[in-house]
Amino acid sequence: MNDAQLKSLAAKAEPCMISVDRGLYFRISKEGSAFWVFRYSIGGKRRQLFLGNYGRAPAGISLRDARDLVAHKRADVKNGIDPLAEKKRSKLIEMTTVNQVAEDWLFECAKRLEHPQIPARVYKNDIAPAIGELAIKRVTPPDILGIVRSINESGRPTISNDALTYCKQLFNHAVKLGLFQYNPALALSPKDAGGVEKSRTRILSLDEIKTVFQVFRDNAPIFTRDNYLAVTLLLLLGVRKGELIAAKWNEFDLDKLIRTLPAERTKTKVEIKIPLPELTREWFVELRYRTNASEYLFPSRRASKRRGYISDDTLNHALAKLFGLKVDGNKKPLPNFLGSVGVEHFVIHDLRRTCRSLLAELGIPSRIAERCLNHKIRGIEGVYDRYDYFEERKRALHGLSETLSGFL
Missing domain, CATH: 1.10.443.10 (Intergrase catalytic core)
Known part of the structure; x- marks a missing residue:
C-alpha cells in the first residue's frame, strides 16, 4: 500500500480498515475521516490505539511517519510497555495546576458520590478562587489554612470544615497521580477550620x-x-x-x-x-x-x-x-x-x-x-x-x- 493509493481511498471517503504494515491500519470512518490505528496484543489482550489523522504534518501523519511511529510502538510492546496505558498516563502527568487536578478529582467524585454537586460547589466557590490557578506543587499548608480561615470568618464554620475535608481528598488524589509527594492539607484539623461540630438539638415549640x-x-x-x-x-x-x-x-x-x-x-x-x-x-x-x-x-x-x-x-x-x-x-x-x-x-x-x-x-x-x-x-x-x-x-x-x- 503506497501513499497514492491511500490518497485515493481518502478521497472516496468510503468506510474501510486496511492493513498497511505489521500492526498498522489505515481506517476510514462512517463520517469519512481517515486516520491511523495501531493494533497489538499485550498480556493476552487485544488492544487498539488511535495514532492520529492521515495527512501531512502538522495536522496529520504521513504513511512514512506512521510506519516509523508504529515501529517504536512495537518495540515498546516487545519490552512489556502498553502504549495505550502510557497514553492515558501521559494525560495525568500533564496536569500541572490545582484546577486540572480538581477536574479529574471531581470527575471521580461524580462516579461514586450520590451528591457530587456538593464538593463541586465548595471547590468552585471557596477553594478555586484562592489556589485554582496555582501549580499543584506550589500549594503549601498556609495556603489551605488561609482558605478555611477565610470561610470560617465569613460565618460559615460548617463549610470551612467541608472545604478542609475536600482539600484533603483533592491533594490525596494528586498524590495518587504521582503529582505531589505529600498532602499539604493533612497538617490541618477541624480546630484550624470551623471547629469540632456538635450535633444540633434545635427544635421549634x-x-x-x-x-x-x-x-x-x-x-x-x-x-x-x-x-x-x-x-x-x-x-x-x-x-x-x-x-x-x-x-x-x-x-x-x-x-x-x-x-x-x-x-x-x-x-x-x-x-x-x-x-x-x-x-x-x-x-x-x-x-x-x-x-x-x-x-x-x-x-x-x-x-x-x-x-x-x-x-x-x-x-x-x-x-x-x-x-x-x-x-x-x-x-x-x-x-x-x-x-x-x-x-x-x-x-x-x-x-x-x-x-x-x-x-x-x-x-x-x-x-x-x-x-x-x-x-x-x-x-x-x-x-x-x-x-x-x-x-x-x-x-x-x-x-x-x-x-x-x-x-x-
Whole structure:
C-alpha cells in the first residue's frame, strides 16, 4: 500500500480498515475521516490505539511517519510497555495546576458520590478562587489554612470544615497521580477550620411555629409564597429537603393523596409511599397552578442547564434573610425580623427534627415516627421488619396536621 493509493481511498471517503504494515491500519470512518490505528496484543489482550489523522504534518501523519511511529510502538510492546496505558498516563502527568487536578478529582467524585454537586460547589466557590490557578506543587499548608480561615470568618464554620475535608481528598488524589509527594492539607484539623461540630438539638415549640409562620406571611416580598409552601411541607411531612425540592409531579397521586418517592432519590435507597394529609391538598393544587407546565413542584427560578428545580441553598438563604443575615438589593443589611419577635436562630433542617419531636409528643411509637422520616430501623429489628407502616404513618401525619392546621 503506497501513499497514492491511500490518497485515493481518502478521497472516496468510503468506510474501510486496511492493513498497511505489521500492526498498522489505515481506517476510514462512517463520517469519512481517515486516520491511523495501531493494533497489538499485550498480556493476552487485544488492544487498539488511535495514532492520529492521515495527512501531512502538522495536522496529520504521513504513511512514512506512521510506519516509523508504529515501529517504536512495537518495540515498546516487545519490552512489556502498553502504549495505550502510557497514553492515558501521559494525560495525568500533564496536569500541572490545582484546577486540572480538581477536574479529574471531581470527575471521580461524580462516579461514586450520590451528591457530587456538593464538593463541586465548595471547590468552585471557596477553594478555586484562592489556589485554582496555582501549580499543584506550589500549594503549601498556609495556603489551605488561609482558605478555611477565610470561610470560617465569613460565618460559615460548617463549610470551612467541608472545604478542609475536600482539600484533603483533592491533594490525596494528586498524590495518587504521582503529582505531589505529600498532602499539604493533612497538617490541618477541624480546630484550624470551623471547629469540632456538635450535633444540633434545635427544635421549634408550637408557640414558635405560630410566630415563625406569621413572620413568613407578613414578609411575603422577602419570603415568597413558594418558599412558604416548601417549608410548610417540610415541617408537616418530615421529608428531607432534597427529597422535596427535587419532587416531580408524576410522583404524586392527588386523588389518593399519596406520593411515591423513587428508590434512587431516597437516602435509604428504598422506594417509599408517603401518605399526604388532607390539609396538603389545597397546597398542592396551588403549587400545580404556580408551576404551570414544569415537571417539578419547585422549578428553578433562573435559566439553568444544570437542573430544573431550585437550588439547594434557596430555602436556606430565604430563611437567613429573615434573621438579618443577608442584604437587600441595595447591599444594605436586612432587619432581623425573626429575632425581633424572640425566635432563636434555626435552620431549615431543624424543621425535620421538629416534626420528629412533635410526633413523639403526639404519642406516636418510635418505629412509626422513624418511618415517617424515612429512617432505617436500626439493628436486628430493621433487618426483619420490612413492613412499611403506611396506614400507621397516615394516621400519624393526619394527627400532626390537625395539631398544626391553625398555625400554617
